Amino acid sequence: MHGEYKVPGGKLVVVDLEVDDGLLRDVSVSGDFFLEPDEALGVLSGALDGVPHDAGVSRLVTVLDDALRLALDQGRILGPVVTVGFDTRAVALAVRRALGLSTTWADHEIAVLHPGPMPPAVHAALDQVLSEELDAGRRGPTLRFWEWEEPAVVIGSFQSLRNEVDLEAAARHGVTVVRRISGGGAMFMEAGNCITFSLVVPGSLVDGMSFEDSYAFLNQWVLGALADVGVTATTTGLNDIASPAGKLAGSAQKRLVGGAVLHHVTMAYDIDADKMLDVLRIGREKLSDKGTRSASKRVDPVRSQTQLPRAQVVQAFLAHFRARYRTVDDELRPAELARAHALVETRFSDPAWTARVP
CATH class of the missing domain: 3.30.390.50 (CO dehydrogenase flavoprotein, C-terminal domain)
Structure with a gap:
């Protein structure tokens, strides 16, 4: 061997x-x-x-x-x-x-999925479904870009709902609150104002890597894609991506028992900082290690640095990923969508899950 x-x-x-x-x-x-x-x-x-x-x-x-x-x-x-x-x-x-227990990108063909707008809860459910499908051997690795219509806050699996979200403000702004299966912090998302994608890969691709190393490894292509649209970026801390002008994106991971690794990124394109601050309870302690005095400075929109429409940035990201790795364009399967909608009913729209950490 x-x-x-x-x-x-x-x-x-x-x-x-x-x-x-x-x-x-x-x-x-x-x-x-x-x-x-x-x-x-x-x-x-x-x-x-x-x-x-x-x-x-x-x-x-x-x-x-x-x-x-x-x-x-x-x-x-x-x-x-x-x-x-x-x-x-x-x-x-x-x-x-x-021994075939550790793999490289070249060993895999990644299905690229870019479905149309879906409710935020469906997107969260699809993260679980596609990870489970990989574990079961029914699907290989996937890269999936999110599109949605209503604004949302997607909180980490272990975050306190009331500590992170002002529910009255969320209702006032029509913001849906969803809890995802991965850890990490809250993501404030608006249709057309951020870029979100999920990557599901086998654990063999990050074999032997620490969590910190795997974040940097799975975000490496994102840095190249940003460079293609004129943004110089680096990974910072455990799971952030930033440019010299400030933070651009945050990422989160979930490793399933069967070996699948879910890695997703939310990147600010043109976030309404006032609305975000009204909805999210971002405390001084969380900001203290960022070296900033106001939360609005933590969000550095991609729009201001690229001067490109969001759709063009997304296409540039897709083109970079396709050029870098072996890919195939694909679609969500009926069984996957059916399973996702079932999970929405039993989990991702269930207050018992959303408020599982009150």
Whole structure:
């Protein structure tokens, strides 16, 4: 079995191995990295012999690190081990890729979905449905852009309803409140004033990554798409995307038991800050780590930086994603829509779910 892992900004690590009775055998580590002393390469390869084939990344890293320390203590290698352009985690990921347990974008075809306007609760339900469909093997990875008609606040799975939303103000402005299955903060959304999309991928694509690493990894293409429309952006904190002018977007994730990873992003295009502040209870504590004094400064509309219509920005995003990854244009299936509407009735429009954290 053969696996390769290119360290971002670093070097290529290659692993060839066999599996015998569930154990790794004849492991060979190679690549264009730099390693001193030379003898450390043999230690890395030999350390993995006999390790269970289903060992996770953290276990593999521990085995490799322990083997290097022991070899140094026993004098089998002289001097400290220096790795340049890679580390033991990169070796572990190459092993997982050789075994087919860790995948790359190139291993997947992503279905691109861009249905018409739907109620916010249906969109929240579709996140659950498409994640479950991937887990069940009935559908592959998907990228789905949201369109809707009425304004909405979509709160995180663990947020307090009354702490986050002024329900009287929401009713006054005709704002629907929906709770989603992922964590994170509240999203204030208006039709035509923000850009929202959901990405559902198998856990193998983010195998071995911390939550922080997986956010940056799954948002990487978004930075490229923003560059295409003239916006220089970076990932900030755990789950935000920002430009030098301020915050552009927030993202959230949910990892299902079956392995599917739901990752979605809401990006401000031209948000009505006054309405948002009237509806959302954004406290001083939440703003304190953002370095701002007013919540309106947290929203930096894409419109002001691109001078492009929202539809044109969305099309640019879609074009960038299609050019970067292997995609197929697709549509929601009748069974998926039926399941989503059923979940709206039993969960996403049910006050017991929306106010599950009062």
